[in-house]
Amino acid sequence: MTAAATDEPVGRRPAPPSAARIGRARVGLELRLFRRDPGQVAFSFAYPVVMLVIFGSIFGEEEVAPGVGSHQYFLAGIAATGVMLTSFQSVGTAIAEERERGDLLRLQTLGTPALAYAIGKAGQVVVATAAQLTLLLGVAALAYDVPLPEDAGRWATFAWVVLLGMLAGTVLGIAVSSFVGSARAAGAGIPGFAVVLQFFSGVFIVFSELPGWMQQVAAVFPLKWMTQGMRSVFLPDDAAAIEPTGTWDHGSTALVLAAWLVAGVLVCVRTFHWRGDDR
Amino acid sequence: MNTSAAFRAPVGGRDRVAEPAHPPGVPALRRGPAVRVRGLVKRYGMRTVVDGVDLDVRRGECFALLGPNGAGKTTTVEIMAGLRRRDAGEVTVLGEDPAVASRRWRDRIGVVGQRTSAGDALTVAETIAHYAHYHALVRDGAELVDAVGLTGTAHTRVDRLSGGQRRRLEVALGVQGQPELLFLDEPTTGLDPAARRQFWTLVEELRNAGTTVLLTTHYLDEAAHLADRVGVIVNGRLVEVAPPDRLGARLRREATVRWTEDGMQREVVTPTPAALLRRLLAAATETEVPGLTVTRPGLEEVYLRLIATTPTPGPVRSGIGRGDSR
Known part of the structure; x- marks a missing residue:
């Protein structure tokens, strides 16, 4: 044992690269893999736009509230959903696949810091989300004449809601991958959960028209707060009157998203594992 | 190049087995065996898959764990490589306990597993370029591609490689960080005979450059060809450790x-x-x-008899690491 403790590599070997350096390389890798997966790209970019087109066709020029067009209202929900899809859903399902294929086993054998892996996922999510939202807002503005905010304050709100939302989504996607088991189970379970959450959170239906118990359940999860935050960006100020509390309640939005982010990190740290089978 | 290459001159022939574990002039303290395992036990639920294994692998040697499927070879290697936890026993690999080993330690070992994958959508060259970021010391990418015989496929996507080519890529990634100790878990399973031969040459080169190699195989000829010493493992127990030509000495005497x-x-x-x-x-x-x-029984017959006569009353002590190889 004492002999073991003094064992040194013959000819000093430099320290392995830091988590940050490997993480940076992984961002590049994740983006490249994302680009080469036509299904992922199509789903991430087309899905929100298709939803916008569907809602536009159904509700047309209807107003949700005085001065609030249905496009405007649902754009907020779709943007929030888009963030959830590119973060939580895509990360959760991708990790289950990577684990099953043996990619994660390779990373384990290389002694990859889990942080580097998470950085790679987060980087990919940020780029994919930014591209998706740009496309969505572009289509909304050009094809549906949805007025985009002109003041910096609203864009700042947009920025922090998106940022907190996608970071929380990423860590929750990593966290959930520890519990879903097979890639098949993840591919069915995670999107299924996401769809139910979308109904509860006012993405498909005006939130204030949902039954009270659904609103209360939704308030536990991040998506409801992201849609509400997005409404505060895209809807006129007096539309806050149709919110449950009659205000945009940015404080609660930030608090709930941050709480999920922190909880997600804690769960990841405690449960993340490279391999699916028994240790 | 490999850090330990400068340390020990490549030696040809089988008689290198007789070399002392500690090269002269090097304090024994710093040159313990590459791998030291005592009383290793691993259970999956009620099933004991590794049942009291004692094992030493000397620095610079090629050691083969030989045994039928399900004998516990992979589990043993995974524990030594720090990929799995053990239930009992002592394990020291390159001077550290793999269960709590540092990243620095991990960078000194290479692993070619059976189920590892490097993703599908990258080309061979891209894959190798990417994984170069993980190591302190890195072998040149193009050189590595040549060394494993993937020269013509550098720009082929991994999902279009044949099974044998994928194994070679795995080997390339396993040795990319210039490991001092390389674990190869059934590296040639599924390879055609020509690819196996090429792979053997590659392992011999690595070994001659000073890399300690621990491989598992269920092919007797592979163990006999590559290994300085062979450990026969059956039902989670090491039943014999010897140079290939002295394997089953007791059985051979008959x-x-x-x-x-x-x-x-x-x-x-x-x-x-x-x-x-x-x-x-x-x-x-x-x-x-x-x-x-x-x-007199040939090697094959000896092996078959070894794995057929599974000892039931307590593990057979191999005696290795105590200087004798019977």
Whole structure:
């Protein structure tokens, strides 16, 4: 044992690269893999736009509230959903696949810091989300004449809601991958959960028209707060009157998203594992 | 190049087995065995898959864990490589306990597993370029591609490679960080004979450059060809450790003498065939002994008998690491 403790590599070997350096390389890798997966790209970019087109066709020029067009209202929900899809859903399902294929086993054998892996996922999510939202807002503005905010304050709100939302989504996607088991189970379970959450959170239906118990359940999860935050960006100020509390309640939005982010990190740290089978 | 290459000159031939574990002039303290395992136990639920394994792998040697499927080879290697936890026993690999080993330690070992994958959508060259970021010391990418015989496929996507080519890529990634110790878990399973031969050459080169190699295999010829010493593992127990040509020495000592007597085929298994022959010949001073043969078991037969005679009462102590190889 004492002999073991003094064992040194013959000819000093430099320290392995830091988590940050490997993480940076992984961002590049994740983006490249994302680009080469036509299904992922199509789903991430087309899905929100298709939803916008569907809602536009159904509700047309209807107003949700005085001065609030249905496009405007649902754009907020779709943007929030888009963030959830590119973060939580895509990360959760991708990790289950990577684990099953043996990619994660390779990373384990290389002694990859889990942080580097998470950085790679987060980087990919940020780029994919930014591209998706740009496309969505572009289509909304050009094809549906949805007025985009002109003041910096609203864009700042947009920025922090998106940022907190996608970071929380990423860590929750990593966290959930520890519990879903097979890639098949993840591919069915995670999107299924996401769809139910979308109904509860006012993405498909005006939130204030949902039954009270659904609103209360939704308030536990991040998506409801992201849609509400997005409404505060895209809807006129007096539309806050149709919110449950009659205000945009940015404080609660930030608090709930941050709480999920922190909880997600804690769960990841405690449960993340490279391999699916028994240790 | 490999850090330990400068340390030990490449030695050819099988007699390098007799080398001392500690090269002269090097304090023994710093040059313990590459791998030291004592009383290793691993259970999956109620099933004990590794059952009291003792094992030493010397620096610079090629050691083969040979055994049938399900013998516990992979589990043993995964524990030594720090990929799995153990239930009992002591394990020291390159001076550290793999269960709590540092990243610095991990960078000194290479692993070629059976189920590892490097993703599908990248090309061979892209894959190798990416994984270069993980190591402190890195072998040149193009050189690596050549060394594993993937030169023509550098720009082929991994999902379009054949099974054999994928294994080679795995090997490339396993040695990319210039490991001092390389674990190869059934590296040639599924390879065609030509690819196996190429792979053997590659392992020999690595070994000659000073890399300690621990491989698992269920091919006897592979173990005999590559390994300085072979450990036969059956039902989670190491039943024998010896250089390939001395494997099953006890079984080999027994010769089978066959002859025909009164029209009947006779067969005697004996450790002293000469004595028997003397009696036979004395009884037949004038005539031939019809059908007389003396045979000793070949390597294959020894191996088959080794894995067939699974010891039930307690593990067989191999005695390795205490200086003798029986």
